[in-house]
Structure formats: C-alpha cells, structure tokens
Amino acid sequence: MSSKKVFIIGPGFIGWNVLELLAKEGYAVTGYVRRKEHAEQIKASGASNVVLGDLNDKTLITHHAAAHDIVIHTATADHLPSAEAVLDAIQQRAERGLSTIYIHTSGTSVLDDGSKGSTKSSRVYHDNVKSEIDSVADSAPHREIDLAILKAQKALGARAKIAIMIPPLIYGFNPDHGRLTIQIPTLTRWALKHGFAGHVGQGLAVESNIHVLDLARAYVVLLHHLESVPADDPQVRDNPYYFCETTGDAEPSWKDVASVIGESLHKAGLISDAAPRTIPPETYGDLFGADFTAAVIGLNSRSRAVRLRELGWRPVEKSWRDSYVGDELPVILKEEGDLEAFSGYQGTVAS
Template sequence: MATVGAHTGKRVLLIGPGFIGWNVLELLVKDQYNVTAFTRSKEHGAKLTATGAKNVVLGDLDDKKLISDEVTKHDIVLHIASADHAASAEAVLDGVQRRADKGQSTIYIHTSGTSVIGDAEARGKKSSKVYHDSKAEEINSLPDNAPHRQIDLGILGVQKKLGAKAKIAIVMPPLIYGYNDKHGRLSIQIPTLTRFALKHGFAGYVGEGDSVWSQIHVKDLARGYRMILHQLESTPADSPELLENPYYFCECTGEYEVSWKEIAALIGRTLHEQGKISDPAPRQIDPKLYGDIFGPDFTEAVMGLNSRSRAERLRGLGWKPVEKSWQHSFVQDELPEILKEDISKFAGYGAAVAS
C-alpha cells in the first residue's frame, strides 16, 4: 500500500467537501495530495483552505461546464456531494472523457449508496438478503429503477467505453453516523429521528421497525475512501479487478446490523433520561407524520427497507473500522449537539438522503 508522501503534488478535485468529504479532505492533505475543493459557499471555502486545500472553486453542482473544465485539470476526482445529482456526475464523466481524448488517465471515485440494495420484499421486517462487494454480479443484478442506480449505470457505461483509459470506482456507504468536533456537522438519519422525537414527544419507527441497515462511522468511511484511492493508484488500469468490479461497500457491523426499532429505543431512552420526553418507549409512527421525517414519498424507503452490505474488498486491503459504535457516538457526541438546536422550526429532512 502506498505510503504518506508518495502522493506529493498529485492533483485531486474533491466535489462535495461536506459531512463526508471534509473528513476525506483532511486525510488527503495528510497524504500530501494537492487538493482543489469544489464548494458552493465562500465561507465554507475559507474553512477548507484552513484545513489544507490548495485551491477552492466556488460553484454549483448544476454548472456542468465549470465541473467538466475543472476535471480536465486534475489527475484524481472524488465526487462525494450527492448520489443522485445526474448533471454533476455527467459533467465529471465528460471531463474524464476529454482527458482520455488527450491521452491523460483519470481516477474517478463516485459516491452512490446502499439504498440501491434496499430490500422492499421484507418491508418492516429483517431480511435474509445480504450483498457482498466482492461479488459484482449481485450488484449488477439490481433493477435499473433502484435508488441511485440510473446514475451508477451511466458511470458503468463510460467505464466500459474507456476501459483502461480511466480507473473508476463506485463507493456505496450504508447508514452513516458520527461526528468530527472540528467540523461541527451531523449525519442525517439518526439526528432527524431524534429531532422528530423532541418535536412529537416520542421516539418512533416505521412499520414493525425490524428492518436493518449496516452502518459506518464517517471517519472510518473517510479512511475507506483513502484506501480505495491508494488501491486504484497502485493497480494497473487494465487489471480485471478494476474493469470487472467497480463497487466498494464500507460498513463496520458485519452481521450485527441495527434495526430502526433499536435506534428508536436508544433515542427514547436517552431523551427520557435527559428529561426531554416523558415516555422512553419507542412506537410506530403514523404515516400522517412522515412529513416530519423524510417526507411522505421517502420515509418508508429510508426507514422501512433492509440494506445489508459486506465490505469484503476493503477488508481484504487491510481496512478495518476503529471508531466508536453508533450507540456511543450518538450518546457522547451527536445528542449533545442536537440538544443545542432550536427544534421549534424542525419540519423534517427535505433533501436527498445519500445512502
């Protein structure tokens, strides 16, 4: 595996240096990459510069020309902004193609998510179906209309066309939790459920609450991105390992996935101990209240399905999770931050959920 210092001067374009990407940026700076951060906010750009980004480009994900032009200037591109933004993914692929036309190879790591393997047949109950990233055929058999899948298929099409002219990987994170106190940013799912509990006075789950998801701490996930990048750099572009399987899961739980009912139970118990709700017992959420979670169209997809993944490829490279469990992270790190918020204006989470 490549060592720190071996990457000095390599140009990286990091699209989406937010909750996940900011942690990735810290690791790339430590490895001495020359990182350009693509972000919307001048204020956030200043923080990224302080973290060590050599350049900051201010732009929107819909600005396809700007993104494509920036890609042509960089050897490596990591897209961690969204799993469902087609225009930006297309812009990256256009830039990768432009580089290939000039004889320049590119490493492109795209972020998808394990909603793509969501098992609807066992809605509300634990499913026996588990997906392994060492078995590309399992993922390739997914329906074209699965979440994130249309964008992933577009990337796969370009990968097939370019072959050894580019090294392309698709990272599929599961339920992400965790907190970096230097950034002050929270994840999505568990904090949203906590805010719902504070607003409505009870911790809830969807359906029977027994569906399960694999999980990962955001810092362990960032280390996964770094290891995947190092692997792509050290593997020949014509290797079947790259050309035949672009998929990487990244989970910390193995067979011990958490159910949404277990998550609700911990939220209820800790909020009750804090004197924030009167009853610690979790209970089923009335669909009429889905607007205060992930909306009527997406709440069941986020909380009602199973998503069981195994990061066999990363573990085979020597990666292993080292951060806190989701329980300790929630109680010690995330809940204290949530309790500082003004919940009176909370009305659910309206943006796309990456996983």
C-alpha cells in the same frame, strides 16, 4: 508525499474528512463548494484551492475535473448532471492521453427491498460478487447514476480507473467540523417534537452502518489501491463496487435505533416514555416526506465490505450507539429553534 492533484466535488460531511486526510498526505486538493464560508473552512483544513460553483454547472465541473488526475464525488448520490460532467472530463483527458482516477459516491439504498420496516431481510450483498449488486432493479435509488458510470467505464476501458463507493447508514461526528449526519439526528428531532421515539412500520428492517471517519479512511485506502494497479487490472476493470460497513451481522434494526433515541431522551427528561412506537404516516412530512420516509428509515440494506478489508482497511471508530449518546445527541440538544416548526430533512439522503 504525492504531487497528484485531487478534485473533490462536495467536500461536506464525507468529503471534508477525505480532504483533510489527503492534504495531510501531501496531495494538492481542490474543493468544489457552494458557499464562501465553507470555502474558508476547507482552506483551513488543507485545501490548496477552492472553486465556488453549483452542481448544475456542468461546464465548470468539467473544466476543473479535466485539470485533475483524481476526482472524488461526495456531494450526493442522486445528481446525474454533475456525474456526467466528470465523465465528460475523463473522456477529454483520455483523448489527450491522460489517465484519470474517479471515485463516485453512491449508497446502499440501492439495495432497498421495499419492506417499510415489516421484516428483517436475510439477503446480504457482498461487494466481491458484482452480480449480486447488478441484480438490483434499474429503477432502484441511485441506480440511474451508477449505470451511467458503468456505461462510461466500459467505453473508456483502460484509459481510466473508476470506482463506486457505496456507503450504508453513516453516523459519527467530527468536532472540528461541527456537522451532523442525517437519519438518526432527524429521527431525534422528530421524537422531540412528537414526544416519543419512532420507527417505520414494525421497525424490523436493518441497515448496515459506518462511522464517517472510518468511511473517510476507506476512500484513501481505495485511492491508494487504484494508484498502485494498472487500469487493465481485473479488480479495476471487472468490478467498480466497494461497500464500507462496520457492523457485520450485528446491524441494528430501526426499532433498535428508536429504542436508543427513546432511552436517551427519556433519561434527559425530554420525553415521558422511553418505549418506541410506530410513526404515524401522516407525520412523515416531519421526517423525509411522504414519498421517501419509508425508504430512508424503513429499508433493509445489508452489505459487506469484503474488498476493502482485503486491502487492509479496518473500522476503528466507536459504534453507532456510543457515537450517538456521547457525541451527536449533546449537539442536537444544543440546537436552537422552535421544535413545532421542525418539518423534517429537506435535502437528499445519500445512503
């Protein structure tokens, strides 16, 4: 059992699962959420306290983060003000002689090579080689926030323990929560609307993936590690990056993903042809928009979770294919609404 207080910003698809695991271990967990309905849900899952607020309310986030020993940000990888609010809180605590553990969520879109489905990249990034990750452009997705955290980590030194979790394509379904992930369900809805399963370009690009429950356990393993080592430990001080993937060299291409979607919808009698095809760019508005679709579902992003495995973490959940066919697709097919009105995913994709 732990008496330490944890502040989770955005306990949604990822963070809700993390919250449940920590609550079961005896942590006092406060969730920062937007909606009263979700506040009641995470209370039922073990949250000891809930704060209603918006990510743009830096004052409120800083106030509550400063009152907690541990902060975990799982709301989004692309919101600089909320990350800055946490860093301000950590600085305030450091000035009072208090140490803080901060785990921030980024995503492996930071590794995107701009292939737009044209090729499978041979480049694989390893989290135990910091220089590989630092080689990405400062303008890469999520990188602005990651760089702000790296700068703060350097300034804080041993007064805080900071880590950046970098998950890849996330899949999986927790029936107790009823929440779906983003990319593959969106591709499925697109296929139902347009009558065939699709991929960007030739669909050859590949991305590592992780089941959300394996990812949630990884946060807990990482937290326990950070709690167990001093802040000046080289593992903490010199490298904040942690990948979390399940596939190794067996990453599916986006064409592989489209093939499973096509086969599944054809078997269900919902499309006439199972064969996947290239998605016409003029329909990107029904996916992630003209500016982001090729980056979200046409990227090469190959990562290896060397460091978590060294800490004893292992993925144990079902594969992306089995999860999609057995867990996620049945939920998608029960969704109500006019498919003709479906206009893609409107939020920010974190991976």
